[in-house]
Amino acid sequence: MMAFEVINGSQAAAIAVQRAGIDLVAAYPITPQTVIVETLADFAAKGELGGEFVSLESEYSALSFCNGASAAGARVFTATASHGLAYMHEMIHWCSGARFPIVMANVNRAIGAPWCLDPDQGDSLSQRDTGWLQIYCSGAQEVFDTILQAFALSEELLLPCMVVFDGFYISHTYEAVDIPEIQDVGKFIGPPSFGAQVIPGEPGNLHGMASAENQQRLVRSRHEAMLRAPALYEEINGRYERLFGRKYGAIDAVMPPGARTAILTAGATAETVRWCLPDLEQTGLIQLRMFRPFPAKQLCAVLETYDIEKVLVVDRNCSIGAGGIFAQELKSALYGLARPPAVHDLILAGGVDLTGALIKNALSKMPLENRSTELWGVE
Amino acid sequence: MAAIEQLTQDFLRTKKLPHIWCPGCGNGIVTAAMVRAFKRAGFEQRDIVIVSGIGCSSRAAGYLNFNTLHTTHGRALSFATGLKMARPELHVFVIMGDGDCSAIGGNHFIHTARRNIDLNAVIVNNHIYGMTGGQHSPLTPSGKKATTAPLGTLERSFDLLELARGAGATFGARGTAAQPRQLEQLMVRGAKHKGFSVIEALSPCPISYGRRNKLGGPVEMLLDIKNKSVPVERASEMSSEELEGKNVTGLIYAYDAPEFSEEYYRMIEQFKDK
Ligand code: SF4
Numbered sequence: 001m002m003a004f005e006v007i008n009g010s011q012a013a014a015i016a017v018q019r020a021g022i023d024l025v026a027a028y029p030i031t032p033q034t035v036i037v038e039t040l041a042d043f044a045a046k047g048e049l050g051g052e053f054v055s056l057e058s059e060y061s062a063l064s065f066c067n068g069a070s071a072a073g074a075r076v077f078t079a080t081a082s083h084g085l086a087y088m089h090e091m092i093h094w095c096s097g098a099r100f101p102i103v104m105a106n107v108n109r110a111i112g113a114p115w116c117l118d119p120d121q122g123d124s125l126s127q128r129d130t131g132w133l134q135i136y137c138s139g140a141q142e143v144f145d146t147i148l149q150a151f152a153l154s155e156e157l158l159l160p161c162m163v164v165f166d167g168f169y170i171s172h173t174y175e176a177v178d179i180p181e182i183q184d185v186g187k188f189i190g191p192p193s194f195g196a197q198v199i200p201g202e203p204g205n206l207h208g209m210a211s212a213e214n215q216q217r218l219v220r221s222r223h224e225a226m227l228r229a230p231a232l233y234e235e236i237n238g239r240y241e242r243l244f245g246r247k248y249g250a251i252d253a254v255m256p257p258g259a260r261t262a263i264l265t266a267g268a269t270a271e272t273v274r275w276c277l278p279d280l281e282q283t284g285l286i287q288l289r290m291f292r293p294f295p296a297k298q299l300c301a302v303l304e305t306y307d308i309e310k311v312l313v314v315d316r317n318c319s320i321g322a323g324g325i326f327a328q329e330l331k332s333a334l335y336g337l338a339r340p341p342a343v344h345d346l347i348l349a350g351g352v353d354l355t356g357a358l359i360k361n362a363l364s365k366m367p368l369e370n371r372s373t374e375l376w377g378v379e
Numbered sequence: 380m381a382a383i384e385q386l387t388q389d390f391l392r393t394k395k396l397p398h399i400w401c402p403g404c405g406n407g408i409v410t411a412a413m414v415r416a417f418k419r420a421g422f423e424q425r426d427i428v429i430v431s432g433i434g435c436s437s438r439a440a441g442y443l444n445f446n447t448l449h450t451t452h453g454r455a456l457s458f459a460t461g462l463k464m465a466r467p468e469l470h471v472f473v474i475m476g477d478g479d480c481s482a483i484g485g486n487h488f489i490h491t492a493r494r495n496i497d498l499n500a501v502i503v504n505n506h507i508y509g510m511t512g513g514q515h516s517p518l519t520p521s522g523k524k525a526t527t528a529p530l531g532t533l534e535r536s537f538d539l540l541e542l543a544r545g546a547g548a549t550f551g552a553r554g555t556a557a558q559p560r561q562l563e564q565l566m567v568r569g570a571k572h573k574g575f576s577v578i579e580a581l582s583p584c585p586i587s588y589g590r591r592n593k594l595g596g597p598v599e600m601l602l603d604i605k606n607k608s609v610p611v612e613r614a615s616e617m618s619s620e621e622l623e624g625k626n627v628t629g630l631i632y633a634y635d636a637p638e639f640s641e642e643y644y645r646m647i648e649q650f651k652d653k
Binding site for chain 1 (some may be wrong): 433515
């Protein structure tokens with residue numbers, strides 16, 4: 001049994017967490033994440049969460065709390081945004097190193113100074129080297145489905161997973177979302193089976209001092225686990241599709257016949273591009289969903305299969321001094337390709353809105369003789 | 380020009396008005412008391428710096444026409460400490476909310492008190508995270524409802540002034556938005572006190588706190604705050620049972636102790652030729 005509900009991205013995230021059979025949610029409020037935790041608090045108050053809900057004195061404490069619970073074998077979730085995520089940074093590294101399969105929703109919002117509420121992706125992207133899986137969503141349905149899948153992926157690989165979506169454009173925008181019943185979700189994801197690290201009666205010291213050599217072994221095993229993610233994610237999506245009829249990839253490509261240009265982007269901007277495609281000539285969309293690990297193989301395969309000449313990357317972020325982050329990663333993924341496409345970058349850092357006019361304008365400024373152009377959303 | 384208009388002209392960024400606070404919010408009353416206190420303390424505009432954290436009350440930094448720093452959630456006191464150490468002659472006022480100061484900024488709060496640095500902390504305590512929509516804070520009274528505590532918060536709240544005293548603050552006072560003249564006087568005394576001054580201002584948040592807890596509108600909430608406040612002089616004659624659910628107001632403590640920035644510069648002086 002499925003039922004459509006008109007909800008926003010934050011509610012979709014919260015309902016997915018409730019359906020996932022969560023043991024514990026720990027969080028601290030920050031705009032634009034608050035609706036997620038408020039919805040979960042409501043579930044808890046009505047006795048419908050199925051797990052515990054705790055609101056802590058900071059994001060740092062919230063993720064530390066999750067670490068402790070995960071060490072005890074619990075399925076845990078937290079949500080944050082922007083400065084909250086930045087404040088968690090030490091713990092973000094820690095839970096990956098400790099192999100705690102925690103799922104976190106991060107609602108993109110610019111980081112100060114100065115204060116800004118718009119959905120720059122720099123908050124989550126600046127956590128790219130911490131050993132978390134990262135998946136970007138372009139709408140509320142995708143948020144719902146991805147959170148359920150994230151638990152499966154994360155617990156299998158013993159790596160934490162960040163599910164990312166844009167503040168306001170997704171977190172506060174309503175759409176019809178297909179919500180499976182809890183018992184059906186149970187067929188997709190059973191109770192956590194990853195095992196506790198803290199076991200009463202079996203005393204042990206967790207995460208004590210390691211030599212450089214042992215540290216490297218641990219880093220390598222995390223790296224190798226992460227590289228398994230794209231294939232495993234496909235498998236997980238196969239199971240998900242059989243149960244609920246929806247499926248996603250590490251990347252999702254829409255290539256109209258004859259497309260020679262591709263627009264590559266992640267998050268809500270992918271949905272904007274999708275809507276604009278009929279108005280664009282010989283242009284397709286590559287929605288980057290998985291960012292860590294970076295699906296280089298899948299990307300190159302799509303670009304080669306369709307013989308793409310030019311890629312316009314829409315980056316709602318900027319690594320100061322290097323440019324848009326998705327464009328940087330794409331360029332390095334293209335290394336070694338016989339005929340790599342030109343990579344142009346439209347930077348919407350600050351959280352600037354993507355419009356059809358901006359896309360058309362950017363496409364008109366990418367002459368074939370240029371291998372790379374840097375364009376900015378605000379002149 | 381009437382005195383109040385003059386004050387507005389002198390000390391507020393009138394172009395930034397009207398403010399964004401909800402109708403009936405106490406933040407405006409506390410901000411106005413501050414502005415009057417600056418005048419009464421005889422401070423020059425150029426010698427005042429306002430540092431604020433994050434939350435509804437911290438928006439005051441945008442309206443006050445001084446050098447103002449709008450900083451990060453919980454860290455206002457750390458920014459202010461750096462500023463005061465670099466320019467000890469300035470009067471530094473730090474505006475925080477209860478969530479900002481007592482939760483995420485709790486660590487900085489106790490260490491600022493421990494150093495007894497000459498900063499003036501004004502903590503607008505409305506018992507809730509107002510800006511993010513009404514989540515419970517460490518100063519939400521037990522049992523009161525919040526979006527993150529729909530059945531009422533289980534946790535205990537605590538006395539911020541006693542925490543500050545225990546950590547070494549040398550001035551602690553509590554006023555309310557319902558008694559703005561007293562609040563203003565306390566702010567003047569705090570501003571003139573050498574050392575870390577903590578002024579807690581109890582203030583109504585009718586939108587994110589009052590509504591959910593059925594505390595009435597702004598007028599009822601202000602009356603409630605007023606009725607629950609007991610002057611410190613009277614409180615000393617009351618039993619703890621009688622004081623249950625009440626808020627002791629006035630100057631709770633003030634004493635002298637070495638002030639950090641003075642001690643620091645004294646040490647530099649002492650060792651400079653050695
Ligand atoms: S939410 Fe509360 S504290 Fe914030 S402006 Fe409104 S009434 Fe004031």
